[in-house]
Amino acid sequence: MNKKKRWAFKGIIFTLFFSFWLFANGAEVLAQLNCNQCHADVANEFKSSVHSSLSCTSCHSDVTTYPHRSSAKVDKKKSVAMCTTCHTGRVADSYQHSFHGKAVFLGSQRSASCVDCHSAHEVLSQDNPNSQVAKENVPQTCAQCHDNPSPGFAQGTEHFELSAMGPGKPMYYTAKFFVWLTMIAMTLLVIHIELQLYRELRTILQKRRRS
Numbered sequence: 001m002n003k004k005k006r007w008a009f010k011g012i013i014f015t016l017f018f019s020f021w022l023f024a025n026g027a028e029v030l031a032q033l034n035c036n037q038c039h040a041d042v043a044n045e046f047k048s049s050v051h052s053s054l055s056c057t058s059c060h061s062d063v064t065t066y067p068h069r070s071s072a073k074v075d076k077k078k079s080v081a082m083c084t085t086c087h088t089g090r091v092a093d094s095y096q097h098s099f100h101g102k103a104v105f106l107g108s109q110r111s112a113s114c115v116d117c118h119s120a121h122e123v124l125s126q127d128n129p130n131s132q133v134a135k136e137n138v139p140q141t142c143a144q145c146h147d148n149p150s151p152g153f154a155q156g157t158e159h160f161e162l163s164a165m166g167p168g169k170p171m172y173y174t175a176k177f178f179v180w181l182t183m184i185a186m187t188l189l190v191i192h193i194e195l196q197l198y199r200e201l202r203t204i205l206q207k208r209r210r211s
Contacts, residue, residue: 038067045122076104076113083114094159094168110145117141117158133158 035056036043046052057063059082074082080101084092095101095114103111117133124131132141138154146153157167164172 035066042121045119049121049123050125051123076109076111077107079113079115080104087114090161091159094161097162098158112145116144 039056046056051058080095084095096105100112104113119132124134126133126135128134129136131137135154139149139151142149142153160166160168160171162168162172162175
């Protein structure tokens with residue numbers, strides 16, 4: 001293959017790749033424009049979000065037609081599963097181990113999911129004073145579910161790991177304590193039952209000897 005043919009071949013490959021990229025991104029841009037026609041208020045919130053680089057259908061993957069039917073309220077368990085497709089590792093694991101995460105996993109629709117604390121569309125950095133999870137705003141965010149939350153709500157650490165070091169240390173040792181307490185209690189219970197059975201067996205054998 002001579003030099004001109006190689007360049008022509010490379011040009012064709014580049015053109016095909018660029019066309020595919022343009023088609024994919026063009027469809028995404030068109031979808032975004034279609035969404036904005038009806039959801040202008042949400043679009044304005046979304047502009048300042050840390051997720052603004054995503055498209056609507058990145059999360060609302062069930063919306064495949066335009067216009068679309070009004071969606072039913074998203075199940076909290078499905079909502080968390082959607083968020084954790086991107087937010088993996090410590091964030092996802094720590095939420096799943098939390099009271100809120102366990103309650104949602106068991107089917108609760110009252111316990112807090114990701115969007116209850118971080119908002120669905122206007123997701124802002126914790127350093128942003130307008131963020132729902134900014135230290136000053138945490139009590140107000142918690143007040144959506146908890147009556148009269150104290151300023152102490154903002155002192156806790158969310159998304160901590162249950163480890164012997166760090167903010168999860170008290171919960172780690174508390175969990176260890178109850179694990180060992182349960183094991184010791186069950187062991188003593190088994191010993192108690194065995195001693196009771198031994199006593200009953202001994203009583204039966206003594207009665208047989210006497211008779």
